[in-house]
Amino acid sequence: MIEGKDLRVYFKTRDVEVRALDGVSVAVKEKEIVGVVGESGSGKTTLGRTLLNLQRPVGGEVLWNGKNVFKLRGREEREFRRRNQIIYQNPYEAIDIRLKVYDVIAEGIRVHRLASNKEEEKEMVMNALRDVGLNPEEEYAYSLPNQLSGGQLQRVAIARALVLNPTFIVADEPVSMLDMSVRAGILEIFQRQREEKGTEILMITHDISTLGYIADRIYVMYQGKVIEHGSADALLEKPLHPYTQALITAVPIPDPSERAKLFSVKIKEKEEEYNGKGCKYYPRCPFAMQSCREKEPELKGVSSDHYVACYLY
Numbered sequence: 001m002i003e004g005k006d007l008r009v010y011f012k013t014r015d016v017e018v019r020a021l022d023g024v025s026v027a028v029k030e031k032e033i034v035g036v037v038g039e040s041g042s043g044k045t046t047l048g049r050t051l052l053n054l055q056r057p058v059g060g061e062v063l064w065n066g067k068n069v070f071k072l073r074g075r076e077e078r079e080f081r082r083r084n085q086i087i088y089q090n091p092y093e094a095i096d097i098r099l100k101v102y103d104v105i106a107e108g109i110r111v112h113r114l115a116s117n118k119e120e121e122k123e124m125v126m127n128a129l130r131d132v133g134l135n136p137e138e139e140y141a142y143s144l145p146n147q148l149s150g151g152q153l154q155r156v157a158i159a160r161a162l163v164l165n166p167t168f169i170v171a172d173e174p175v176s177m178l179d180m181s182v183r184a185g186i187l188e189i190f191q192r193q194r195e196e197k198g199t200e201i202l203m204i205t206h207d208i209s210t211l212g213y214i215a216d217r218i219y220v221m222y223q224g225k226v227i228e229h230g231s232a233d234a235l236l237e238k239p240l241h242p243y244t245q246a247l248i249t250a251v252p253i254p255d256p257s258e259r260a261k262l263f264s265v266k267i268k269e270k271e272e273e274y275n276g277k278g279c280k281y282y283p284r285c286p287f288a289m290q291s292c293r294e295k296e297p298e299l300k301g302v303s304s305d306h307y308v309a310c311y312l313y
């Protein structure tokens with residue numbers, strides 16, 4: 001289980017301070033697939049990187065099975081690095097394209113000394129390729145990355161992570177660069193991994209419709225804050241925050257009139273600048289009230305598995 005508590009990450013560029021994470025708490029519990037959704041710049045990637053100790057926060061802590069990950073050293077830190085993996089959006093950037101696929105995958109096995117000899121190493125590499133649906137695996141193993149399609153290369157990136165037997169994976173927009181036709185196949189690998197190995201997964205996306213198929217719970221982020229979270233069923237069937245409703249309205253579905261009947265909430269054109277103290281969403285919210293301008297709403301439970309930060313509730 002991995003848990004981020006009150007995480008704060010601030011970036012300073014020139015004179016502007018961006019609060020990429022402004023007091024974010026999340027938990028990924030045993031065997032869960034948890035979705036994080038929000039538009040570009042809402043802090044999703046920063047959250048994933050902070051949970052994996054790839055980004056140091058200025059405040060808050062990350063607990064991995066109860067241990068503060070920023071204090072891990074030596075053997076425990078190496079164990080953390082192995083057991084917690086990230087899959088990036090763009091496999092061409094994530095993979096050293098000069099290496100053969102075999103070596104891309106074997107690299108981690110070697111770093112963490114997981115195989116006692118070459119034969120065992122080869123077996124692990126070939127199993128990993130099979131697990132992600134790349135067969136005949138011998139053929140893929142000795143290819144160069146630029147001989148593969150984007151979808152195949154993303155499978156290699158996933159194999160490279162899976163071969164280390166991770167207990168937690170951050171999948172940061174793993175299919176958004178890929179053709180529609182190959183997306184479902186990639187998402188299935190994560191689902192199978194969770195079912196067969198119990199791997200916990202944080203699935204980052206700007207497309208809330210992906211999460212309906214795959215996530216148990218969903219966090220919705222807006223400008224460095226979690227503004228709503230809950231079970232995927234509760235959140236998708238009864239989204240409460242006007243921003244979540246707008247995200248769902250924006251999903252293209254075959255019959256838009258059906259969806260529009262459910263919610264026709266749109267994000268408003270920004271007519272005023274954020275005043276630094278109210279709800280961060282009020283300049284774009286069609287329901288903004290005076291209280292929204294005065295104080296930021298806190299997350300509040302509306303049921304045991306659904307929380308929202310909005311004065312409408």
Ligand SMILES: Nc1ncnc2c1ncn2[C@@H]1O[C@H](COP(=O)(O)OP(=O)(O)OP(=O)(O)O)[C@@H](O)[C@H]1O
Pocket residue numbers: 011012013018019020038039040041042043044045046047206
């Ligand atoms: N290394 C950095 N230096 C300065 N600002 C950064 C850095 N990394 C992220 N930011 C800023 O922090 C905010 C959150 O960025 P982040 O990448 O976490 O958002 P995101 O929701 O993942 O967006 P995207 O979907 O575009 O990746 C953005 O305003 C971004 O410009």
